[in-house]
Amino acid sequence: MEMGHLRSAERGFDPGNTGYISTGKFRSLLESHSSKLDPHKREVLLALADSHADGQICYQDFVNLMSNKRSNSFRQAILQGNRRLRSKALLEEKGLNLSQRLIRHVAYETLPREIDRKWYYDSYTCCPPPWFMITVTLLEARTRIAFFLYNGVSLDQFVLQVTHPRYLKNSLVYHPRLRAQAWRYLTYIFMHAGIEHLGLNVVLQLLVGVPLEMVHGATRIGLVYVAGVVAGSLAVSVADMTAPVVGSSGGVYALVSAHLANIV
Template structure:
């Protein structure tokens, strides 16, 4: 595939010549695969320092800085900014949203709240062999028909999960598939294995929750056995039938896997497990008599965060089938929630069926913690106010649920699972 070098700063011919020279010096003429930019060691008083500079231009520092003022700073004081500072300011000038820049955003860019290599990619439009166009606001697309299947898949992932062109460029530039996204496939495989083992042992593949041996299993959450702490997470490996497992696998592999590729296994795994834990804790308080099975807490956390991110950035998303994809996911969520509500509230022919509370808990986690993660692509989460607020709210909710479980004790009148066949036979045969 022919490589298209595009620069967003200055004269394109000079930029290309400079990049080729640096490439030959640093890599002996080989193709530059990644961009590394030294982090600028800015003074601690960076905010006050540049405030003094702008006050020399205007006695009272305005709330926003014009592009002309920033360009003048880049031309007259560029050496003082250092390499990373110049790249940060250049990226700020060539961002998608043109116009005046607040002083806070200016300080944030120079304070390195984003990685320097990310700022460089924003300004230079790297991985242009997969992109078309050469402006910061251009859409991300495949160059003609020359892109391979792998690049087209990556492009689809970028379009479906990342709202900004700069973020899509960076993802396409840095993604190498090493290490591969193994979290969602591993969870899905474990769930299939558990389901097959139970299915072969019980001889049933639909509604195993009516089977005593299944309800006495060691993985699902059972109110009388809530002192076994692992059940608050392990219940996500079990499912109430092939239909629930199928919907979970479809969501995890069609939405969870692309999100894992874009945002990383650690972040997506944290959102998923936060949804699972929130589902069991809320269920143990709000629906204390019901057992819990299924990965709906984690699945709904990812789906809710993804759908909310799409809705909030609708005009920026580049997916070709946004409406159909969103409608399909909403239909999927509604169908699974309806199935869970029907199973829980249907006339009881056996002890209490699994609760649908984890579905609701997953939605809450997705709209708070999950959305904060998806909105902070390639940013340090600890520096983001939305992440701190969502994390504190989640931690407080977990502590409150634990305190409620301790204070309320065992659920009064909880439906215990029916005894297994071996336990049901009276001793001595009477």
């Protein structure tokens, strides 16, 4: 299906040269110039082109759809076409098992367009699983609980303030005075001020971070999370040179910001 041929045919359907044609005319155009295209793939292409669902398709938007990097996965899916796109909304699907309902929930929580949700639901295979956020969360919980129990046994005091000498001597905590020890810019996420602090961060990481990783992958979400962690320690270095830093709130804020940017 050559773009030049489509462009020439599009002029015939758009004598006023407005740059827009109706979805019905666009379907006829596809049928006449892409006879080898599977009907199901043709419907997918039509749905993607009519992204605003207003019955009008802009030729330039169609060209962008088929050429920009963001649509690579969609273009490959159209060419390979192993799956059929559901004709009704995902929320109307009945008889789904637990894992299918989870994937549908993730699609609606993280993707703004129905067409994107459908493709994600059809193509997600849980391979690889969202290992990054789960691993980081388990390490944070394990380290904090171990520190909690150690203090209880050795000091007979389970909860310590972050200004306690035991905290300041800990090799994981970030303190601006110790900023030459570069590992502290990251390792402070494994220490928390208390169980409540840990619990809140763990819940947010799992509720926000895992769905984002399921959609965008461990590499992207890992970079977002680590950037938030480093930004947190740098911000404290600028704002308060006397305050130690513990907790993964910087990474959590980055995940929440990424989620908001993803759905707006």
